[in-house]
Amino acid sequence: MLITNNRDDTEVLMVKCECGCKGLEITAFDWEDGNKDYSISMFANSFSEEQKGIFSELINRIKLAFLMLRGKKYRFNEICLTEEMFNEFKEKINEL
Secondary structure (H helix, E strand, O other): OEEEEEOOOEEEEEEEOOOOOEEEEEEEEEOOOOOEEEEEEEEEOHHHHOOOOHHHHHHHHHHHHHHHHOOOOOOOOOOOOOHHHHHHHHHHHHHO
16 A cells, blocks of 8 residues: 655655555655755554564574574565555655
């Protein structure tokens, strides 16, 4: 789901995954001197995050430690989008 909000000095684009448990918020700030700054934030629904059991948390920590020892990268958060949602997201990003 894409949500946009435009005010005089800010533009906000929010993208949520299909289940609504995680999302990404991109905010563009237009300053009076003509400069433009961007803020990118990840957010997660705290209810769904708190439903993990101790076993799944232990597996994630072991995975993280193993990947760190091998010098690999690990993703903490991700958003799953359909192809249609991703294409709409690309269009909105280009508009910012």
